[in-house]
Amino acid sequence: MPIGGSKVGERLPGYRGLALKMLLEAGADIGDLIRIVKDNVVLEGILIPRSEYSDDKHVVIKSRSGYNIGVEITPATRVERIRAEMKPLFAPPPPPEQRAGLPKVTILSTGGTIASRVDYRTGAVRPVISASDLYSIVPELSDIALIDAEILFSIFSEDLTPKHWSAMARAAADHISRGVDGVVITHGTDTMGYSAAALSFALQNLPVPVVFVGAQRSEDRPSSDAPMNLIGAVYAASRAPFAEVTVAMHETPSDEAIIIHRGTKVRKCHTSRRDAFKTVNSKPLARIVNNKIFILANNYQPRDLERKIILRSEFDERAALIKFYPGMNPKIIDWYVSEGYRGIVLEGTGLGHARRECFPAIRRAIDAGVIVAMTSQCIWGRVNMNVYSNGRDLLSIGVIPLGDMLAETALVKMMWCLAQSKSIDDAKNLLIANIANEFSDRTVEHFEPPKFSRREGALEIEN
Amino acid sequence: MKIDYYALGLKVGLECHQQLATRGKLFCSCKPYLFKGEPEIIFLRRLRPTQSELGQVDPAAFFEFQKGMKILYEADAETSCLVEMDEEPPHELNREALDVSLTIALMMNAKPVDEIYVMRKIVIDGSNTTGFQRTCVVAVDGSINVDGKNVPIQHICLEEDAARKIGEEGFLIRYRIDRLGIPLVEITTGPVINTPEEAERVALAIGKILRSTKRVKRGIGTIRQDLNISIRDGALVEIKGVQDLELISKVVEFEVQRQLNLLKIRDELRRRGLREDELKGEFFDVTSVFRETRCQILRRAISQGKIILAVKLPKLAGLLGFELTPGLRFGGELADRARFWGRVGGILHTDELKSYGVSDEEISELRRSVGAGEEDAVVIVADKIENASDALKAVVERVREAINGVPEETRAANPDGTTRYMRPRPGAARMYPETDVPPIKITREHLERLRAQLPEPPEEKIKRLMSSYGINEKLARQLLDMEYDDLFEFTVKETNVTPTVAAATLTETFKALKREGVKIENLTDEQIVEIFKIVALEKTSKESIPEIVKWLTEHEGSSPMDAIKELGLTMVSEEKLKSLIEEYLDKNRDLISERKLGAIGALMGIIMKDLRGKAKPELVNKILREKLEERLKG
Structure with a gap:
């Protein structure tokens, strides 16, 4: 399924105008x-590709000391090609023996x-490494599992759509039914x-x-969290006692512990930290320290190779997540209805509220057969629409409260329910049923891991 | 013996690293200071080697990874944020630091690059949380004049300082990240320096230019020199971290000595006919030889369950004890490598075994076990099997290099000017672009603006201070060295104080007070100007300055007027002085009648002893003379 992917580079990527002309005349290649x-x-150096967003007046060379510098090209500048040198090329070491x-x-x-490297087209990082490259770069994986790698797509996650979720679910189910351990x-x-939420419902x-796994620092840097996250993920996939859809990432800024989150309860809560992912309104499922798994929540579905997977991989994209804000124009809701949307998840304020001015629009949506559900923009805590009259009125209009479900999970689930149901009532019933631990009945005191050295299973520093 | 360094083909290049005195760090807004006390933030990391954009893995970087180190970082909230923790991408390059580095570049006649690319230089010893140091070339191809010689400046780079190492326990290294990210300018000279002494003079000249910008940090650890040293037939050796300027010539001398002695060993090995293929690297477990040994080190190792591994070094008998530089024998070089690659405590060899309490019988048994004859040396190491064999592999490799002379390597400077092995020399492969920071264009207008505000070059300023203020060269140089030149000019213009008084106070007086332990650095510029102001207004005498300064450094927030009141150093009025002198004359009638006008010297002594700082000696002398003449007449 070829979605996205990189363009095949031209001869002198990123060069235009006068700079390109001079380089072509000199017969120079990257x-x-x-x-x-x-x-x-x-100035002498190796010709380096240039970002396509840069101007057309500079040539970038790598000097003998390894530094790149940009040289402005004027009509009086002379460019000569000396000889061919090593091409910029990423050659991963050979993968270790299986x-x-x-x-x-x-x-x-x-x-x-987790699968990205420097991109000379844009000067930014971009996904290019295949799963087998990762394997060769993280040779420790060969001690943990026999690995089969498949590239589904090579795109940034913001470009993914529900169609990609379906493709991921189908590929995962396919491999699982062929008998892999994770x-x-x-x-x-x-x-x-x-x-992760989508596959929690689809599989x-x-x-x-x-096990989903990502990285907050690209693999091309020595401090990348990718190798440790990947090792943790493969370890969990191959040996964890649970059989659920999860996310494996750093637990703290330290290279100490990998924390396993449930796919329906996890959210990216920081733009850049290694420990950006947090389990919200629940406990994480497990922690991995030094290739040891510590279970933190006991209500999991156990691993059982005899169990037959059921694939429900369709999603109906006609569902929207709308964040309510002070003064929101109710016509926004009307617009979705007129566009044929079948489900709306509201991210209300506090316990699950919206401005009274919006009530008629919400009623119109429900009357038109749109399922309207309520989550909270507070992220932490559950909605309770019985406390204030505003909430009670929304309930009487027919808005469905979604307890402590994350707004993002609720949107994914809405898309899934709509695709899986023959009638609106079926979809509503499915929406409020607990399918993959997206609801938790109890919220206990906010779970926060104790500090560095005292944590359960914390890494002991060798001497 | 005097060494002819020219005949040896000595070539030295300097890399001078100077911290800049900017408000924030190079890629974030943290305070560029070090913290004391307990850290508020602690985190643990590991670093892996990566490939450069050319697809190569740097051997030095790979090696540091192989050592399997973990790094514990310490931070506080004032001096570090998520950027230093590598938990947030770098912010934009600090423009203030860029301007300082461009100013330095222009002062060194270097050509700023048209577009600056920030690079990542892979360093995975833990000194950078990212595993790389961010660095960029700001200008190339400059030159400075040092005593008539043109010294080329190859590069001027702007880079982030590294974290500071505060400890190492086995596999764990501790670093503080407060220093990480402080802007550094790096000045690289061409390898044109031919004598140890010249290396020092060039470093001094670079330091003067840097300080003339008034935008660089002062004090221990704020300027560090790396030296690239080679002699003919020797090799390029990089010596890192010389903090003391006066050590530079010594480091060069010792390195020349080391390379010459390594060449002697090479010649001796050739004379003995050692071939590379004779170095087999076969290791023998000789633990049983030492079961009953009286050697404490080996006994302890065996009781800890370690094994003793041995390797024969053919034809090396007697050479391991050969001294390369004071305190460093060739065996010490082998031990450095063994420690680095094998993480062992050290090695023992047949040239020294006896002094460690090993018996003759044990030595012959050891030789027998590894098949070594009298002309061979044997090296042993006690540790776990993997560490011991890594260590011996490194020892054999080092001997292999000795056949060819001097190995290229990176060494670290010791405080006495000798050096120790640090790591293999890194190549250009360890550089790749910092993609989180976009390239920065340097425009002509920007450069013109900086050019218009360039600081006066140090030598020109010294000449001008001498001619405009009539101070001598020594004082002028000291003013620049101590960075009081601007304050001096300001003070003289503002206060009418005599230039020589101001210059001598700022230099010699302050230096003397520092030696006494007075914290001159606590003095503000405002306080200094105020002191000269009240001296010029004759509210106190210049002789009181040391006392005032001392008092001010001990009484934070006080003014010089407070000081003279507290210390009773206010000037006595002329009226009062006249009557006081009358009293002294009354008290010393005998002296006067005996010596007549000749008593004036002794009287001056007596009076000034009491009135020092409260009256100008010239005025006392004038009144005394008048009064005395009056009395003698009458």
């Missing part, structure tokens, strides 16, 4: 050693930071929470775990 003579200064007798794990690669899906972190009756 990776050639060139000499630039300008105002009596002679050891027989280990559990089998499939790594499905979808893109994102599936790892490498994913961009921005929308990993949505995808029913799982016999083995499906």
Whole structure:
């Protein structure tokens, strides 16, 4: 399924105008050693591609010391090609030997930071590494599992759509029914929470775990969290006692513990930290420290290779997530109805409220057969629409309260329910049923891991 | 013996690293200071080697990973944010730091690049949380004049300082990240320096230019020199972290000595006919030889369950004890490598075993076990099997290099000017672009603006201070060295104080007070100006300055007027002085009648002893003379 992917680069990527003309005249290619003579200064270096968003007046060379510098090209500048040098090329080391007798794990690669490197077209990081590259870069994986890798897509997670969720679910189900011990899906972190929720609903009756994994620091840097996250994810996929859709990421800024979140309860809560993912309104499922799994929530579905997976991979994209804000124009709701949307998840204020001015529009939507459900923009806590009259009125209009479900999970579930149901009533019933631990009946004192050294299973520092 | 460094083909290049005195750090707004006390934030990391954009893995970087180190970072909230923790991408390059580095570049006649690319230089020893140091070339191809010689400046780079190492326990290194991200300017000279002494003079000249910007930090650890040293037939050796300017010539001398002695070892090995293929790297477990040994080190190791592993070094008998530089024998070089690659405590070899209490019988048994003859040396190491064999592999590799002379490597400077092995020399492969920081264009207008505000070059300023203010060269140089040159000019213009008084106070007086332990750095510029103001207004005498300064440094927030009141250093009025002098004359009638006008010297002594700081000596002398003449007449 070819969605996204990178363009095949032209001969001198990023160069335009005068700079391109001079380089072409000199017969220079990317990776050639060139000499630039300008105002009596002679500069030599390897020609490096240039970001396509940069201007057309500079040439970028890598000097002998390894530094890149940009040289402004004027009509008086002379460019000469000296000779060919090594081409910029990423050649991962050969993958380690696969050891027989280990559990089998499939790594499905979808893109994102965990699989990204420097892109000379844009000067930014971009997904290019295949799952087998990751395997060769993180050789420790060969001690944990027998790995089969498949590239599904190579795109940033913000470009993913519900169609991709369906494709991921089908691929995972396919590998699982062929008998693997677990599936790892490498994913961009921005929308990993949505995808994890989607597969939590789409993959029913799982016999083995499906573990999403991402990285907040790209793999090309020594401090990347990708290797440790990936090792943790493969470890969980191959050995965890549970068979659920989960997310594996750093628990803290330290390279100490990987925390396993449930796919329906997890949310990206920070733009850049390694521990950006948090389980909301619940406890995480497990923690992995030094290749040991510590279970934190006991109500999991156990691993059972005999269980037959049920695939429910369709999503109806005619559902929307609308964040209520002071002064919101009710016509926004009317617009969705007129566009043929079948479900609306409201992210209300506090316990699940919206402005009274919006009530007629909400009523019109419900009368038109649209399912309207309520979640809270507070993120933490559950909605309770019986406390204030505003909430009670919304309930009487027919808005469905969604307890402590995350707004993002609620949107995904709405899309799934609409696709899985023949009638509106069926869809409503499915929406309020607890399918994959998206609801929790009890909220206990906010779970916060104790500090560094005292934590259960914390890494002991060797001496 | 005097060494002819020219004949040896000595070539030295300097890399001078200077911290800039900016308000924030290079890629975030944290305070660029170090913190004391307990850390508020602690986190643990590991670093892995990566490939450069050219697809190569740097051997030095890979090696540091192989060592399997974990790093514990300490931080506080004032001096570090998520950027230093590598939990947030870098912010934009600090423009203030860029301007300072461009100013330095222009002062060194270097050509600023048209577009600056921030690079990542892979360093995975833990000194950077990211695993790389962010650095960029700001200008190339400059030169400075040092005593008539043109010294080329190859690069001027702007980079972030590294975290500071505060400890190491086994596999765990501790770093504080307060220093991480402080802007550094790096000045790289061409390898044109030919003598140890010249290296020091070039470093001094660079330091003066840097300080003339008034935008660089002062004090221990704010300027660090790396030296690239080679001699003919030797090798390029990079020596890192020379903090003391006066150590530079010594480091160069010792390195030349080390390379010359390594060449002697090479010649001796060739004479003995050692071939590379004779270095087999076969290791023998010789633990049983030492079961009953009286050597404490080996006994302890065996009782801890360690094994003793040995390797034969053919034809090396007697060479391991050969001294390369004071305190460093060739065996010490082998031990450095063994420690680095094998993480062992050290090695023992047949040239020294006896002094560690190993018996002759044990030595012959050891030789027998590894098949070594009298002309061979044997190295042993006690540790876990993996560490011990890594260590011996490194020892054999080092001997292999010795056949060819001097190995290229990175060494660290010791406080006495000798050096120790640090790591293999890193290559250009460890650089790749910092994609989180967009390239920065340097426009002509920007450069013109900086050019218009360039600080006066130090030598020109010294000449001008001498001619405009009539102070001598020594004082002028000291003013610049101590960075009081601007304050001096301001003070003289504002206060009418005599230039020589101001200059001598700011330099010699302050230096003397510092030696006494007075904290001159607590003094504000405003306080200094005020002191000169009241001296110029004759509210107190210049002789009182040391006392005032001392008092002010001990009484924070006080003014010099407070000081002279508290210390009783206010000037005595002329009226009062006249009557006081009368009293002294009355008290010393005998002296006067005996010596007549000749008593004036002794009287001056007596009076000034009491009135020091309260009266100008010239005025006392004048009144005394008048009064005395009066009396003698009458």
